[in-house]
Amino acid sequence: MQNQSKNHSVINRAIRHIDHITYVDHYSHEKDFIHRWEVMGFHEHVRVHTERYPASHIALTSGSNPDFPWETMTGLSVTKDPKSPINEFVKRYGPGLQHPAYNVDPVADMEELQKELVASGWVFMTPVLTYEDSNGAKMKQMFVAPTLPYGPFVEFAQRFENAKREPFDGFDVRNIDDLYEEYIQYSKHLDSKHHRRSA
Numbered sequence: 001m002q003n004q005s006k007n008h009s010v011i012n013r014a015i016r017h018i019d020h021i022t023y024v025d026h027y028s029h030e031k032d033f034i035h036r037w038e039v040m041g042f043h044e045h046v047r048v049h050t051e052r053y054p055a056s057h058i059a060l061t062s063g064s065n066p067d068f069p070w071e072t073m074t075g076l077s078v079t080k081d082p083k084s085p086i087n088e089f090v091k092r093y094g095p096g097l098q099h100p101a102y103n104v105d106p107v108a109d110m111e112e113l114q115k116e117l118v119a120s121g122w123v124f125m126t127p128v129l130t131y132e133d134s135n136g137a138k139m140k141q142m143f144v145a146p147t148l149p150y151g152p153f154v155e156f157a158q159r160f161e162n163a164k165r166e167p168f169d170g171f172d173v174r175n176i177d178d179l180y181e182e183y184i185q186y187s188k189h190l191d192s193k194h195h196r197r198s199a
């Protein structure tokens with residue numbers, strides 16, 4: 001009973017707000033996508049290119065917040081690579097929302113939170129992934145497994161400030177590639193489960 005209330009207290013206080021929402025689209029639609037968000041006051045904040053799973057990942061932000069480098073963030077991932085898991089999503093389900101990311105309070109113990117969530121029935125495709133940017137700010141992320149192969153999933157993101165009180169800003173190419181590695185493995189597992197069922 002004591003354990004149960006401790007679990008609830010970890011989970012209850014962890015999520016603060018939406019960190020970002022990321023979409024996938026056809027490579028040729030990038031400009032139109034950005035234009036549609038610019039109409040609503042968003043601008044390109046950062047753009048990174050992944051290498052292991054080549055793609056462009058673009059963060060569009062709007063507004064400002066004293067605790068954060070932005071108020072709202074919309075992400076877009078696009079690639080020319082026909083074999084990319086991004087285009088696999090677009091091919092199977094069409095362009096759209098790939099993942100929402102919930103922001104986790106930096107005071108929460110992310111590993112403990114994942115343990116409690118797993119005990120409550122959540123299924124993750126990654127452990128807690130930790131990264132540090134060149135300015136010393138840190139980010140922890142964990143990703144909930146998709147229920148459809150190459151389908152949508154959920155992220156939990158925790159950002160830690162560096163000594164200058166600057167939070168981890170935007171995306172990191174290593175974490176995106178690490179995520180895609182797990183996403184492909186998990187999607188293959190879902191695909192094979194489906195094939196076994198329909199055989």
Ligand SMILES: [Fe+2]
Pocket residue numbers: 020022075099101155
């Ligand atoms: Fe994300």
